[in-house]
Amino acid sequence: MRVPHRRGGGAAFAAAATLGVPLVALTGDDSACAETTAWDDSVTTVAVKRAHDRFAAELRPTAEARKAIEAAVTASLSVTREVRSARSNSSALTVRWQSTSVASTLLGIPGVSFVDSRTIEAHGQLPSLYQLFGVWMRVAASLTNQPPYC
Known part of the structure; x- marks a missing residue:
């Protein structure tokens, strides 16, 4: 195998x-x-x-x-x-959350767009997307009162 x-x-x-x-x-x-x-x-x-x-x-x-x-x-x-x-250097960050409330709250961040009720995405350069992901994780942790998981 x-x-x-x-x-x-x-x-x-x-x-x-x-x-x-x-x-x-x-x-x-x-x-x-x-x-x-x-x-x-x-x-x-x-x-x-x-x-x-x-x-x-x-x-x-x-x-x-x-x-x-x-x-x-x-x-x-x-x-x-x-x-x-x-070639474009733009990348996409797409995350499907367990919680619809996390996804809907994160839509308040500029540049974050709706994919479906639990999935959001953002486009940009990798360093910025990496930083943005950290923000998303902190917001998710504060909303759910537990370490986030996607």
């Missing part, structure tokens, strides 16, 4: 985006590559191993992996800056 990689490509993509650094290439196991492609399919990925479970992987031969990484990074960096900068 294959256990999905829980922290890899998506975490790298989010961390780079938060710092304003474009991610042009990622190497890792096949799960990290798939996760990154799901975030942004323009990022070049090179799977250097195939994950079997959390602690086991089938490695690609070193020389082959190095050659693939070099070719992928070279190709990725040759993409013009204009093409990469033309």
Whole structure:
């Protein structure tokens, strides 16, 4: 049974985006590559191993992996800056709450929009959305008198 990689490509993509650094290439196991492609399919990925479970992987031969990484990074960096900068850097934060009262209260925050009775969302840059999520969690905790859960 294959256990999905829980922290890899998506975490790298989010961390780079938060710092304003474009991610042009990622190497890792096949799960990290798939996760990154799901975030942004323009990022070049090179799977250097195939994950079997959390602690086991089938490695690609070193020389082959190095050659693939070099070719992928070279190709990725040759993409013009204009093409990469033309893409929107906006992201969306969508949360489905257990409580309809939490969702309706959070609609009072500028930039928060209604999706359904328990789901809200906001759009913007990742650092701002991260801060906004912290505010949402504090509001939810104060309304429910317990640590929030989505």
